[in-house]
Amino acid sequence: MSIDPRHAYKPSWRKPAGMFMILALIALWAVLVGSLSGPIGRLPMIVQVPVYIFLGLIWIWVLPLKRLLAWMETGRWRSF
Helix, strand or coil, X not given: XXXXXXXXXXXXXXXXXXXXXXXXXHHHHHHHHHHCHHHHHCCCXXXXXXXXXXXXXXXXXXXXXXXHHHHHHHCCCCCC
């Protein structure tokens, strides 16, 4: 049983490019949040925890990776 060359898998450049973009976004966000650690560190602990939780939730809401992952898989920015 041989594989038909017309149906052979051709790797896409989007997946490695998307992985590098995800890593760059994570690094950028970490630097941004880390640069805020001085002012946040001066706040009382009871305030620091909600601030860091809020910053973590912004990562989910503002920088959604769903579209980037859809682009990596399909070549379109929308998954539908």
